[in-house]
Amino acid sequence: MPIMYYDIYVDFLVPDISKLMQFARELGFSGICICTSDVKILREISSSISKNEIDLDVGVRFSIRENNVRRIKDILPNIRRYVDIISVVCTNREVSAWSARDGRIDILTFDSYESLRVFAEGAARLAGENKKAIEMPIRLLLTARGIKRARLLHEVRRVLWLARRFGSDVVISSGARSIYEMRAPRDVLSIAITLLGLDKDTALKAISEIPRKIIETSREKRSRNFVLPGVRIVGKMGDKNGKV
Amino acid sequence: MVKFERRRYLAFKLYPEKKEVKKNSLAREIWTSLISLFGEKAAADTNFWLVDYDEEKCIGIARCTNRTVEILRSAIALLSSVDSIRISVKTLKISGSLRKLRKKYLLR
Secondary structure, three states: OOOOOEEEEEEOOOOOHHHHHHHHHHHOOOEEEEEEOOHHHHHHHHHHHHOOOOOOEEEEEEEEOOOOHHHHHHHHHHHOOOOOEEEEEOOOHHHHHHHHHOOOOOEEEOOOHHHHHOOOHHHHHHHHHOOOEEEEEOHHHHHOOHHHHHHHHHHHHHHHHHHHHOOOEEEEEOOEOOHHHOOOHHHHHHHHHHOOOOOHHHHHHHHOHHHHHHHHHHHHHHOOOEEEOOEEOOOOOOOOOOOO | OOOOOOEEEEEEEEEEOOOOOOHHHHHHHHHHHHHHHHHHHHHHHHOOEEEEEEOOOOEEEEEEEHHHHHHHHHHHHOOOEEOOEEEEEEEEEEEOOHHHHHHHHHOO
C-alpha cells in the first residue's frame, strides 16, 4: 500500500483554494488541512472544500493564537464541532501548559522563534501525558536566513527532542501561506532527517501516519455514533439494522 | 577499481512565479543554501554541480555524491526564491545515470 502523505497546515490566506488543492495533489499529498484563525470564514472554507473534485482528503483546521487562556476557553466551545483539527500556538508558558492538558485541543504549534522559546519541559510532559501532538511548520525555516535560522534550528531541535522524550507525537507540516511555501512530502522528509534531527521512521510518521490519525480520530469523535474512544453506537433497538 | 565516490543525479522541478529563472542564478542559490545550512565542508563533500536546467520546463538536474543526496535534497527544498522570484520545488527522481534522467525529463 502506498504511503499517504498529509500536510495538515495550509493557511487559508492562499487565494485560490482549488489551485492549492491541485498543487498539493501534484506534490504528492493524499490530504491537506486548510487552516484559519477566523470563525467567520469557516463556512466559506467548508463550501470551497465541498466543491472539491480532486482526489484529495481535505479537512478544516482552526488555529488559535491568544495570549490569554480565558480567551481560548471562550473560543473553543463554538468551533470544536465544526472543524477537524484545533491547534493552539504556544504564545506563553501558561497557554502552552493549559493547551497541553485540554482534551479539545489536538495540536500544539509554533509560529515564531519566541513561541518555540516558551515551550518548556513542564508543557512537554503534560503534552506527552495527554497524547497531544507537537507540530513543526517548515515555513519557519523557509522564511528565516543566517543567524536567525541557526537560532531557530536550535530551538526546533530542542522542542522536538522534548516531544520525543515525553512521548508526544511529532507532526511536520508546511504552514504555507502561499503555494510557493509548500514542499513535496519526500523533500520535507529530507529536511526532517538532515536538519531537524529526526530519524527516518519518526520523520516518515510525522508526515503520514500521525496527521492522518489525528484527522480520523477527530472525525470519529464528531460523528453521531461516537460515545467514548473505542465505543460507538452500531445500532439501536427497534432499528432495521440494529442487532441488539 | 574502487571509485573515490559514486555520483548521483537528482532531477527536480521548480514552480516559479514567473518563468524567468536562469541556470546561473539557480546554481548560485543552491550553493548559498548548501553553505548556509550545512557549512563549507559539507557543501564541498556534496560535489554539487547543476548539470542541466531547462528554463521552459523548469526542470533541472543536479549532481552530488551518493552519501550527500539527502543534504542536497534538503538544500534545494529550502530554496524560497531565485532572483527575487518566489519558487516551490519538488524532487522528481534520483538516479545514478545522467542519461536516464535526461531521457526521461528533458527528452534528450
